Amino acid sequence: MSEQQKPLALVVGAGPGLGDALLDRFASGGYQAIGYARNSRQSVNDQDILSVDLQNIDETEDAVQHLLATYGVPKVIVHNPAKLIIDPLAETTIDGFEAAWQSMVLSAFVIAKSALPAMVDAGGGSFLVSGATASLRGGGRFAAFASAKFALRGLTQSLAREFQPKGIHVAHMILDGILDTNASRKLHNLPTEKMMQTDAVAQTYWDIAHQPKSVWTHELDLRPSTEGF
Amino acid sequence: MSEQQKPLALVVGAGPGLGDALLDRFASGGYQAIGYARNSRQSVNDQDILSVDLQNIDETEDAVQHLLATYGVPKVIVHNPAKLIIDPLAETTIDGFEAAWQSMVLSAFVIAKSALPAMVDAGGGSFLVSGATASLRGGGRFAAFASAKFALRGLTQSLAREFQPKGIHVAHMILDGILDTNASRKLHNLPTEKMMQTDAVAQTYWDIAHQPKSVWTHELDLRPSTEGF
Amino acid sequence: MSEQQKPLALVVGAGPGLGDALLDRFASGGYQAIGYARNSRQSVNDQDILSVDLQNIDETEDAVQHLLATYGVPKVIVHNPAKLIIDPLAETTIDGFEAAWQSMVLSAFVIAKSALPAMVDAGGGSFLVSGATASLRGGGRFAAFASAKFALRGLTQSLAREFQPKGIHVAHMILDGILDTNASRKLHNLPTEKMMQTDAVAQTYWDIAHQPKSVWTHELDLRPSTEGF
Amino acid sequence: MSEQQKPLALVVGAGPGLGDALLDRFASGGYQAIGYARNSRQSVNDQDILSVDLQNIDETEDAVQHLLATYGVPKVIVHNPAKLIIDPLAETTIDGFEAAWQSMVLSAFVIAKSALPAMVDAGGGSFLVSGATASLRGGGRFAAFASAKFALRGLTQSLAREFQPKGIHVAHMILDGILDTNASRKLHNLPTEKMMQTDAVAQTYWDIAHQPKSVWTHELDLRPSTEGF
Numbered sequence: 001m002s003e004q005q006k007p008l009a010l011v012v013g014a015g016p017g018l019g020d021a022l023l024d025r026f027a028s029g030g031y032q033a034i035g036y037a038r039n040s041r042q043s044v045n046d047q048d049i050l051s052v053d054l055q056n057i058d059e060t061e062d063a064v065q066h067l068l069a070t071y072g073v074p075k076v077i078v079h080n081p082a083k084l085i086i087d088p089l090a091e092t093t094i095d096g097f098e099a100a101w102q103s104m105v106l107s108a109f110v111i112a113k114s115a116l117p118a119m120v121d122a123g124g125g126s127f128l129v130s131g132a133t134a135s136l137r138g139g140g141r142f143a144a145f146a147s148a149k150f151a152l153r154g155l156t157q158s159l160a161r162e163f164q165p166k167g168i169h170v171a172h173m174i175l176d177g178i179l180d181t182n183a184s185r186k187l188h189n190l191p192t193e194k195m196m197q198t199d200a201v202a203q204t205y206w207d208i209a210h211q212p213k214s215v216w217t218h219e220l221d222l223r224p225s226t227e228g229f
Numbered sequence: 230m231s232e233q234q235k236p237l238a239l240v241v242g243a244g245p246g247l248g249d250a251l252l253d254r255f256a257s258g259g260y261q262a263i264g265y266a267r268n269s270r271q272s273v274n275d276q277d278i279l280s281v282d283l284q285n286i287d288e289t290e291d292a293v294q295h296l297l298a299t300y301g302v303p304k305v306i307v308h309n310p311a312k313l314i315i316d317p318l319a320e321t322t323i324d325g326f327e328a329a330w331q332s333m334v335l336s337a338f339v340i341a342k343s344a345l346p347a348m349v350d351a352g353g354g355s356f357l358v359s360g361a362t363a364s365l366r367g368g369g370r371f372a373a374f375a376s377a378k379f380a381l382r383g384l385t386q387s388l389a390r391e392f393q394p395k396g397i398h399v400a401h402m403i404l405d406g407i408l409d410t411n412a413s414r415k416l417h418n419l420p421t422e423k424m425m426q427t428d429a430v431a432q433t434y435w436d437i438a439h440q441p442k443s444v445w446t447h448e449l450d451l452r453p454s455t456e457g458f
Numbered sequence: 459m460s461e462q463q464k465p466l467a468l469v470v471g472a473g474p475g476l477g478d479a480l481l482d483r484f485a486s487g488g489y490q491a492i493g494y495a496r497n498s499r500q501s502v503n504d505q506d507i508l509s510v511d512l513q514n515i516d517e518t519e520d521a522v523q524h525l526l527a528t529y530g531v532p533k534v535i536v537h538n539p540a541k542l543i544i545d546p547l548a549e550t551t552i553d554g555f556e557a558a559w560q561s562m563v564l565s566a567f568v569i570a571k572s573a574l575p576a577m578v579d580a581g582g583g584s585f586l587v588s589g590a591t592a593s594l595r596g597g598g599r600f601a602a603f604a605s606a607k608f609a610l611r612g613l614t615q616s617l618a619r620e621f622q623p624k625g626i627h628v629a630h631m632i633l634d635g636i637l638d639t640n641a642s643r644k645l646h647n648l649p650t651e652k653m654m655q656t657d658a659v660a661q662t663y664w665d666i667a668h669q670p671k672s673v674w675t676h677e678l679d680l681r682p683s684t685e686g687f
Numbered sequence: 688m689s690e691q692q693k694p695l696a697l698v699v700g701a702g703p704g705l706g707d708a709l710l711d712r713f714a715s716g717g718y719q720a721i722g723y724a725r726n727s728r729q730s731v732n733d734q735d736i737l738s739v740d741l742q743n744i745d746e747t748e749d750a751v752q753h754l755l756a757t758y759g760v761p762k763v764i765v766h767n768p769a770k771l772i773i774d775p776l777a778e779t780t781i782d783g784f785e786a787a788w789q790s791m792v793l794s795a796f797v798i799a800k801s802a803l804p805a806m807v808d809a810g811g812g813s814f815l816v817s818g819a820t821a822s823l824r825g826g827g828r829f830a831a832f833a834s835a836k837f838a839l840r841g842l843t844q845s846l847a848r849e850f851q852p853k854g855i856h857v858a859h860m861i862l863d864g865i866l867d868t869n870a871s872r873k874l875h876n877l878p879t880e881k882m883m884q885t886d887a888v889a890q891t892y893w894d895i896a897h898q899p900k901s902v903w904t905h906e907l908d909l910r911p912s913t914e915g916f
Binding site: 057088089090092097098101105106109110112115116117134137138139140141142143146147148149150151152153154155156157158159160161162163191 | 745774775779781784785788795821826828829830834835840841843846849850879
Binding site: 618619622623625626627651653654655658659666669670671672675677678679681682683684685687 | 847880902906
């Protein structure tokens with residue numbers, strides 16, 4: 001099957017951790033997988049990752065138009081950018097507060113607005129969104145991050161209620177734990193079994209993206225077996 | 230592989246709808262699958278369904294002891310009894326209120342208390358619980374059913390927090406829709422695509438029961454794509 | 459105004475801590491205030507506290523019938539029994555699990571069923587229920603208590619949705635902290651400012667019981683300013 | 688008592704409905720009450736309402752600095768701007784999506800950041816935030832509004848956890864119904880008893896703002912007795 005004939009999966013926020021794992025899982029499952037990230041690169045298994053600054057609305061809109069024109073209509077979109085800010089209010093800047101919302105919420109709105117109508121016309125698909133512990137709980141130094149993750153959850157619910165009857169499965173994945181990536185290994189010094197393996201997370205996204213229409217999950221949580229909650 | 234060597238799955242509340250589908254899914258996946266239901270019978274694919282009155286504590290405890298002695302320690306338990314009561318308060322009897330709680334909550338407590346320690350000793354497993362729309366919302370004529378389903382959710386969370394660090398994955402599956410069964414077809418007169426297919430639901434239970442330890446889901450919802458929520 | 463002409467407030471679970479404070483607040487606000495507790499006594503300000511074993515359904519039903527016949531129809535009922543059980547599953551007995559549910563959930567159901575229709579006929583009133591941290595979170599050693607408190611919350615929501623349109627304000631008060639009572643001072647050794655003052659809690663119940671019909675609160679939380687959550 | 692000596696209450700988003708009622712309630716309770724609204728005016732009882740464009744960060748920051756310099760440190764801040772947008776995704780503009788977030792979320796962040804440290808230094812106070820039905824549920828045509836109201840709830844939780852131990856009571860008031868204002872009477876054609884009276888809502892804000900430190904409410908809902916939920 002040529003790339004042209006494969007279904008298309010777009011991973012927005014395709015960083016070196018979960019982003020790569022998602023691209024690999026969809027590619028190995030028969031998709032053409034494309035990523036958006038701050039810096040263009042090839043994923044570990046050679047999927048294209050295009051440079052998109054998700055805080056820039058115009059650039060994000062253009063990127064979706066380019067995708068639709070060049071690669072076609074996605075069957076699956078995963079929205080996965082993370083802009084973690086953990087600071088007391090006095091040290092949380094207005095710029096940081098805005099950047100968290102722009103990159104994680106406004107980008108999801110712009111991409112949904114740009115791509116979902118075409119996906120409806122093409123017969124449906126899936127729109128999966130990465131949440132976090134802070135999607136459900138506004139912790140004491142999480143003013144920027146929790147506010148943005150709450151916003152993203154509200155947006156995702158609204159999209160589910162508008163678009164599920166039109167054939168787009170919209171799901172909110174709550175990642176309640178630390179992903180096992182090179183970056184987090186340096187940062188947290190946790191034993192491996194206390195972290196979420198990115199390929200296992202990606203497998204869950206795959207399963208949810210392919211649920212039959214009679215049993216669509218809107219929200220689920222994921223955490224290591226040893227994680228307190 | 231003989232039945233003795235297969236892992237064991239117990240489906241509590243193995244009615245003709247989802248119960249059969251769960252037994253079949255686990256049997257076809259290589260498990261010895263056993264059911265508990267009010268009336269003993271063979272499932273459609275010949276798994277044993279034993280007669281247990283889940284409102285009777287002693288009988289339920291005995292059934293678990295019998296299972297452990299005869300079939301061994303379960304790898305997976307699915308708790309799935311449903312006692313639906315929809316009535317205004319004036320017509321909800323004390324007997325009905327108690328029966329809903331005994332069959333759906335007390336039975337889960339007794340079975341967890343009887344089986345989980347053995348499962349921990351045997352190296353872990355999964356304990357999956359069927360919730361409903363009424364697990365999250367106490368509707369106007371759902372005093373008995375919602376109260377019991379809320380109770381079951383609280384119990385399930387508590388079990389997760391105590392037993393996940395010991396290797397038992399505890400998950401709460403929120404079934405937010407009508408299952409497509411013979412009974413519900415007569416009752417609701419819904420088109421098939423508005424109902425949840427029991428084999429698709431069972432597949433989700435299977436997926437959750439087999440998540441790797443780094444990504445355990447505690448709670449998810451399931452509903453048809455066309456279901457309002 | 460004679461006792462006969464005063465509105466009637468019933469406090470179910472009128473222990474020496476919050477029970478007394480509630481009886482006092484309603485008495486000082488012009489109510490005839492009556493309590494139910496395990497042992498009959500006079501409250502600190504001389505309100506009658508009648509002996510009722512809330513785990514005993516028949517006794518509880520009889521107590522409500524006696525109240526209606528002798529004192530008249532309540533304007534306000536506060537449901538406040540607490541049966542705290544904190545134990546790992548292995549040490550949580552079936553008796554304890556049942557007792558928690560009977561005293562905190564079944565008693566609320568029986569009292570609502572016995573009294574709400576008369577309150578509707580008498581022109582309305584308030585039914586306030588004491589929740590706890592465990593109403594929203596099933597902690598690791600709270601299988602019995604959290605399960606019962608979840609159940610009570612589901613029941614309370616259902617009662618609100620059925621009875622608010624009929625003029626009964628139903629509210630769920632989440633007490634997220636330690637009440638400052640003689641018993642808890644011995645148990646917890648907390649500084650006073652880390653505990654909830656019972657007269658302040660009772661004042662909030664009073665405020666909620668007297669909200670005008672255009673702004674009824676169904677659920678609120680209460681905790682000391684210093685309490686983590 | 689001169690205005691200088693009175694405690695100061697600031698109502699952000701002081702429109703002609705709930706804004707006026709809040710200014711009046713705090714003024715009649717002995718506060719100097721000041722409002723921010725798009726257009727400067729006098730409230731019905733002559734409190735100053737200053738012109739502030741809450742979508743403009745610099746203007747909002749300047750307004751708080753002006754307030755602190757001219758009127759002193761607030762004892763109470765109520766954050767109440769509403770920017771209702773109800774549209775399908777295709778008709779929700781990027782400008783509208785941003786405006787909802789700027790006026791309802793970013794403004795709360797900027798005002799909290801500008802005023803809370805001074806309030807802490809001055810010995811404490813209250814910061815009350817107006818939520819809505821859409822704070823808890825992202826409805827099908829509420830992408831902009833629900834996303835912003837979810838964000839505001841997450842921010843408010845974070846502020847509560849950071850600032851309550853420092854003496855600032857932070858509360859989230861969920862207004863689950865239509866306020867009875869001139870504007871909503873024209874819009875909804877509801878009977879009066881189906882709407883929330885603004886003076887009754889304001890009284891609840893007053894009560895919450897003056898709870899003693901041992902019983903602070905973080906979140907409550909308010910709705911007419913006849914409102915479905």
